[in-house]
Amino acid sequence: MIPVSYFFGLSIVLFVLGIIAFFIKRDLITMFMAIEVMLNAANLAFIALAKAAGSPAGQVIVFFIITVAAAEAAVGLAIILLVFRQKKSIKAEDMRLLKG
Amino acid sequence: MFWLIPLIPGASAFILAVFGKWLPKKYVSWQACLSVFASFGISLVSFFGLLKVPPGSLPVIKTLFSWIQSGSFNADLSLQLDPLSSIMTLVVTGVGFLIHVYSVGYMAHDKGYKRYFTYLNLFTFAMLILVMGANLVLMFVGWEGVGLCSYLLIGFWFEKHSAANAGKKAFIVNRIGDAAFILGIFFIFLIVGSGDFRAITGALEGGAVTQGMATLIALLLFAGATGKSAQIPLYVWLPDAMEGPTPVSALIHAATMVTAGVYMVSRMNLLFTLSGVAGQVVGIVGALTAIFAATMALTQNDIKRVLAYSTISQIGYMFIGCGVGAYAAGMFHLFTHAFFKSLLFLAAGSVMHALSGELDMRKMGGLRKYLPLTYPTFLVGAIAIAGVPFLSGFFSKDAILTHAYAQGQYFIWALGLMGAVLTAFYMFRLVFLTFFGQERLDPHAKEHLHESPRVMTVPLVVLAFFSIVAGYVGLPVVLGKKANLFSRFLDPVIHPGHEAHLNISAEWLLILISVAVALCGIYIAYVFYLKSPRTPHRIVARFPMLYKLLYNKYYVDEIYNAAIVRPLVNGSQTVYDNFDLKVIDGTIDGAAAATGFAGKVLSLFQSGLIKDYGLVLLLGVVVFLGYLLF
Amino acid sequence: MGIFLFSLLAILCVGGVLGLILSRNQAHSALFLVLAFASLGGLFGLLDAPFIAAVQIIIYAGAIMVLFIFVIMMINLEQGIAPERKRWTLGLSAVLAVFLLIELGLAVRGTLGALGRTGGESIGDPKELGRLLFTDYLYPFEITSVLIIAALVGAIVLVKKKEKE
Numbered sequence: 001m002i003p004v005s006y007f008f009g010l011s012i013v014l015f016v017l018g019i020i021a022f023f024i025k026r027d028l029i030t031m032f033m034a035i036e037v038m039l040n041a042a043n044l045a046f047i048a049l050a051k052a053a054g055s056p057a058g059q060v061i062v063f064f065i066i067t068v069a070a071a072e073a074a075v076g077l078a079i080i081l082l083v084f085r086q087k088k089s090i091k092a093e094d095m096r097l098l099k100g
Numbered sequence: 101m102f103w104l105i106p107l108i109p110g111a112s113a114f115i116l117a118v119f120g121k122w123l124p125k126k127y128v129s130w131q132a133c134l135s136v137f138a139s140f141g142i143s144l145v146s147f148f149g150l151l152k153v154p155p156g157s158l159p160v161i162k163t164l165f166s167w168i169q170s171g172s173f174n175a176d177l178s179l180q181l182d183p184l185s186s187i188m189t190l191v192v193t194g195v196g197f198l199i200h201v202y203s204v205g206y207m208a209h210d211k212g213y214k215r216y217f218t219y220l221n222l223f224t225f226a227m228l229i230l231v232m233g234a235n236l237v238l239m240f241v242g243w244e245g246v247g248l249c250s251y252l253l254i255g256f257w258f259e260k261h262s263a264a265n266a267g268k269k270a271f272i273v274n275r276i277g278d279a280a281f282i283l284g285i286f287f288i289f290l291i292v293g294s295g296d297f298r299a300i301t302g303a304l305e306g307g308a309v310t311q312g313m314a315t316l317i318a319l320l321l322f323a324g325a326t327g328k329s330a331q332i333p334l335y336v337w338l339p340d341a342m343e344g345p346t347p348v349s350a351l352i353h354a355a356t357m358v359t360a361g362v363y364m365v366s367r368m369n370l371l372f373t374l375s376g377v378a379g380q381v382v383g384i385v386g387a388l389t390a391i392f393a394a395t396m397a398l399t400q401n402d403i404k405r406v407l408a409y410s411t412i413s414q415i416g417y418m419f420i421g422c423g424v425g426a427y428a429a430g431m432f433h434l435f436t437h438a439f440f441k442s443l444l445f446l447a448a449g450s451v452m453h454a455l456s457g458e459l460d461m462r463k464m465g466g467l468r469k470y471l472p473l474t475y476p477t478f479l480v481g482a483i484a485i486a487g488v489p490f491l492s493g494f495f496s497k498d499a500i501l502t503h504a505y506a507q508g509q510y511f512i513w514a515l516g517l518m519g520a521v522l523t524a525f526y527m528f529r530l531v532f533l534t535f536f537g538q539e540r541l542d543p544h545a546k547e548h549l550h551e552s553p554r555v556m557t558v559p560l561v562v563l564a565f566f567s568i569v570a571g572y573v574g575l576p577v578v579l580g581k582k583a584n585l586f587s588r589f590l591d592p593v594i595h596p597g598h599e600a601h602l603n604i605s606a607e608w609l610l611i612l613i614s615v616a617v618a619l620c621g622i623y624i625a626y627v628f629y630l631k632s633p634r635t636p637h638r639i640v641a642r643f644p645m646l647y648k649l650l651y652n653k654y655y656v657d658e659i660y661n662a663a664i665v666r667p668l669v670n671g672s673q674t675v676y677d678n679f680d681l682k683v684i685d686g687t688i689d690g691a692a693a694a695t696g697f698a699g700k701v702l703s704l705f706q707s708g709l710i711k712d713y714g715l716v717l718l719l720g721v722v723v724f725l726g727y728l729l730f
Numbered sequence: 731m732g733i734f735l736f737s738l739l740a741i742l743c744v745g746g747v748l749g750l751i752l753s754r755n756q757a758h759s760a761l762f763l764v765l766a767f768a769s770l771g772g773l774f775g776l777l778d779a780p781f782i783a784a785v786q787i788i789i790y791a792g793a794i795m796v797l798f799i800f801v802i803m804m805i806n807l808e809q810g811i812a813p814e815r816k817r818w819t820l821g822l823s824a825v826l827a828v829f830l831l832i833e834l835g836l837a838v839r840g841t842l843g844a845l846g847r848t849g850g851e852s853i854g855d856p857k858e859l860g861r862l863l864f865t866d867y868l869y870p871f872e873i874t875s876v877l878i879i880a881a882l883v884g885a886i887v888l889v890k891k892k893e894k895e
Binding site: 081 | 732733736743748756777778779781782786793797801811819820824830834853859863871878881885889
Binding site for chain 3: 711726729
């Protein structure tokens with residue numbers, strides 16, 4: 001029997017790796033992937049908690065997260081594609097229309 | 101029903117103001133005139149109704165609704181009718197109606213026709229509120245309304261710079277008086293606790309007001325009256341008010357506005373009588389104004405300006421009457437003056453109309469044969485104002501002077517008498533220069549010379565008729581104690597001070613002196629301007645300084661300008677330059693600059709880069725989680 | 731056996747994410763991520779969640795990542811993009827990431843003790859999960875379907891090329 005805390009440790013490591021990936025990468029697509037990594041780290045924590053608490057509720061939530069993530073990925077990628085069409089670039093630092 | 105008197109012209113003004121744009125011109129004339137006529141009809145009915153009311157139940161009051169209720173400060177919107185109000189409503193609506201009719205012809209080709217009648221109706225409305233208001237607050241509303249309308253009408257041709265300025269001057273000079281007037285009202289509220297005329301009368305009769313206080317209040321109120329009724333020192337607006345259309349001058353001078361002061365003093369007569377000193381001041385100011393304005397009228401060449409100074413002078417007579425305690429005589433002069441002064445103005449307007457707007461008497465002369473209706477009516481007005489026996493002006497002016505003499509105010513009486521000579525002189529100077537002698541017409545103006553249309557001449561004839569007969573309601577006391585119907589009618593309102601009576605022979609003597617004085621003035625005018633027209637030039641050559649002084653109206657306008665207007669303008673400019681521009685604008689500009697600077701600094705944090713935002717988010721998460729943990 | 735499987739999957743998962751970070755080619759990054767997600771699916775299986783494990787592999791590792799790869803193909807960058815060079819951003823984010831790691835670790839250690847370890851065997855039963863979805867979680871489930879429709883329409887509207895007028 002593997003202790004639940006191991007899964008938690010892995011979840012935390014994955015989450016922090018996601019953050020680091022987000023800050024290291026410069027193209028929007030890979031940064032988006034980094035966000036997906038963070039989402040999955042959270043999913044892992046939920047599943048582990050469901051196991052620890054002996055309740056399927058955590059699994060149901062993960063099911064919803066995956067569904068919403070799919071929708072989010074579709075819209076997000078559509079936006080990235082649109083940005084690329086207009087700017088001919090997917091570098092994050094080229095997108096600074098909101099500069100004050 | 102009498103409460104409809106002010107409301108009909110008011111409603112008419114409202115309709116014209118709101119819907120005038122879509123109403124046909126003809127309808128506007130009919131509505132404006134008929135509303136005032138309806139008002140006049142009701143005034144007449146109310147007047148006869150009032151004769152049957154026993155004096156004990158006066159005044160008749162109609163409270164429409166409670167208007168202001170604020171702690172101890174209460175005022176109802178209530179109208180009252182008593183003999184004084186009744187006479188005023190008759191004058192305002194009666195003369196006002198004729199002026200409305202006359203205006204239909206006079207203003208026929210003006211592009212502001214509808215606006216003009218809106219203002220005219222509003223003017224009538226405000227004046228009726230003034231004379232019918234049952235408390236000082238409502239009276240003040242009318243008082244200010246009249247001031248506003250005078251501004252609108254004097255500056256009616258506001259494209260003309262001088263007209264706009266004249267309107268402004270009238271408004272501002274009136275404001276000075278009104279400030280004192282409202283202070284007086286406040287004092288009354290302070291002492292009596294109410295602005296209601298009955299309550300004031302009760303308080304005055306009950307001895308609740310000390311003599312000193314009464315003097316203070318009376319003088320403040322009178323200061324307001326000097327503004328509205330164009331007395332020294334605030335008369336300066338009236339001559340300039342000639343910039344307005346001539347019927348407006350007639351309305352201001354005869355029926356509304358300037359009579360407000362006399363009405364107010366008569367209304368508060370108990371206060372002035374109680375004070376004593378204030379009454380004396382009123383009399384002296386009136387007498388000085390009467391003669392001062394009369395001398396200024398001597399040298400004017402503008403036909404309307406002569407009439408304007410004559411109005412100031414005549415109002416002075418009314419104040420003499422009030423000042424010596426003969427309020428009924430003052431009101432009587434107001435009553436007769438309304439007819440002959442509006443007649444003179446309307447006739448002068450008819451002359452102007454005939455001469456395509458010419459105002460300068462030096463370019464007139466010999467108009468007698470061209471204006472077969474205007475000439476006799478104008479002559480009637482001139483005779484009436486000059487004080488020739490058997491016309492209205494004689495009776496009223498004589499009543500005032502007799503009372504002044506009877507009260508022992510010989511100084512005032514003497515001034516009044518001198519004024520009477522001057523009045524007769526300058527009025528006939530006007531008549532002779534305009535209608536007699538050789539023609540000095542502009543050839544261009546002569547081509548268009550024509551008598552005015554019927555709509556203008558009929559009111560002239562009606563007014564001429566009243567100028568002759570109006571005096572017979574107030575026959576002198578020598579013809580019997582009951583001869584003066586006017587004075588007896590006013591008795592319930594006028595609270596007599598001590599009445600001094602002369603014996604019959606002295607009265608007759610005074611009447612004879614008045615007559616002699618009037619005829620003397622006319623004769624001098626005849627000598628000067630018809631018999632030997634060179635005389636005036638010789639006199640001018642003899643006393644050039646005096647002539648210049650009079651011609652420039654004692655330089656009063658210039659003195660006021662230098663002493664009051666200029667320092668005020670300069671001071672305001674200094675304040676504007678230093679305080680408004682530097683302190684206030686500086687503060688606001690500074691606030692704007694500070695905001696802009698803060699925005700600039702804060703916008704450095706808004707780089708537009710996702711990663712920077714992400715970094716801040718991460719920082720927030722770390723800090724918040726740390727806070728939760730430790 | 732369990733601990734061995736866990737270690738293997740954990741190493742694959744972390745390795746996948748590290749590969750994503752280190753690779754300059756986006757397509758390679760995406761493939762590394764597929765690896766990481768697939769091994770994550772395996773870890774779900776270890777936690778008595780077979781249904782979620784299947785969903786993870788089919789939807790995440792399958793559908794979503796295919797979508798990513800499609801987009802990468804459409805954008806078709808010839809050169810990879812070098813990692814971030816802005817020193818202070820990187821440095822600060824690294825420091826903050828380490829802080830977060832420590833904090834999360836502390837938080838988890840504090841929380842775990844409070845939880846019982848009474849893991850029932852049947853919590854991941856697909857039948858049980860399905861029953862829950864259509865009873866207790868019916869409203870969120872239905873609302874999610876609306877959300878997906880909206881995302882679908884939105885994505886199409888966004889990407890569709892405007893017809894030339």
